[in-house]
Amino acid sequence: DGGITQSPKYLFRKEGQNVTLSCEQNLNHDAMYWYRQDPGQGLRLIYYSQIVNDFQKGDIAEGYSVSREKKESFPLTVTSAQKNPTAFYLCASSPHRISTDTQYFGPGTRLTVL
Amino acid sequence: DAKTTQPTSMDCAEGRAANLPCNHSTISGNEYVYWYRQIHSQGPQYIIHGLKNNETNEMASLIITEDRKSSTLILPHATLRDTAVYYCIVRVGDYKLSFGAGTTVTVRA
Numbered sequence: 001d002g003g004i005t006q007s008p009k010y011l012f013r014k015e016g017q018n019v020t021l022s023c024e025q026n027l028n029h030d031a032m033y034w035y036r037q038d039p040g041q042g043l044r045l046i047y048y049s050q051i052v053n054d055f056q057k058g059d060i061a062e063g064y065s066v067s068r069e070k071k072e073s074f075p076l077t078v079t080s081a082q083k084n085p086t087a088f089y090l091c092a093s094s095p096h097r098i099s100t101d102t103q104y105f106g107p108g109t110r111l112t113v114l
Numbered sequence: 115d116a117k118t119t120q121p122t123s124m125d126c127a128e129g130r131a132a133n134l135p136c137n138h139s140t141i142s143g144n145e146y147v148y149w150y151r152q153i154h155s156q157g158p159q160y161i162i163h164g165l166k167n168n169e170t171n172e173m174a175s176l177i178i179t180e181d182r183k184s185s186t187l188i189l190p191h192a193t194l195r196d197t198a199v200y201y202c203i204v205r206v207g208d209y210k211l212s213f214g215a216g217t218t219v220t221v222r223a
Contacts (some may be wrong), residue, residue, distance in 0.1 A: 004157075006157075031209075033209070033210075035211070042212060042214060042215075043158075043210075043212065043213045045209070045211075048210075056209075058209075058210060090157050092157075092211075099209045100146060100205065100206070102148070102160055102163060103160070103211055104160055105157035105158045105159070105160075106157050107156055107157045108155070108156065110155070
């Protein structure tokens with residue numbers, strides 16, 4: 001089955017620890033995105049990548065880092081510098097490097113920092 | 115991107131059509147209307163999008179008024195699995211998607 005996978009579904013970490021969230025797609029999509037969703041605040045874009053080895057900051061990139069070494073993978077690291085890391089993290093991809101292209105989402109990872 | 119207005123919530127009977135309205139009176143000529151839905155604790159699911167013409171796919175139909183200031187998403191035969199928050203978005207394209215509060219649709223047996 002083609003799709004976007006995010007693992008794990010639930011993640012718990014202690015404050016001060018870095019944590020990496022996985023996002024893999026086998027759709028051969030060019031672009032990939034990371035969003036954060038908090039209750040009552042909709043989606044906020046963290047980072048996006050249109051091509052391998054290139055990525056751009058979104059609206060709330062501080063405290064996060066990404067890499068795009070392979071077309072199918074776009075992992076997100078939540079660092080200890082992120083002040084409020086507890087949230088629902090969503091990865092998305094779109095077929096082409098066009099800003100109006102439809103984005104398709106993975107199932108999400110719920111991160112809780114204790 | 116243009117702002118959208120949707121009802122906060124609506125109920126629908128199982129097996130009946132669900133008509134979800136969305137106002138986007140400030141939409142510009144090159145902005146697309148997109149619909150997504152999100153079931154609790156899951157990732158958003160793309161439903162349909164359009165620019166000017168009405169669109170239909172296996173999930174739903176999208177009716178856009180001639181002046182493009184409003185649109186309606188139609189789920190032709192609602193099932194219990196269609197219970198979700200539905201988001202209407204207009205975008206010209208700056209890569210990010212911005213979801214508003216959406217409409218909470220509850221399908222009742």
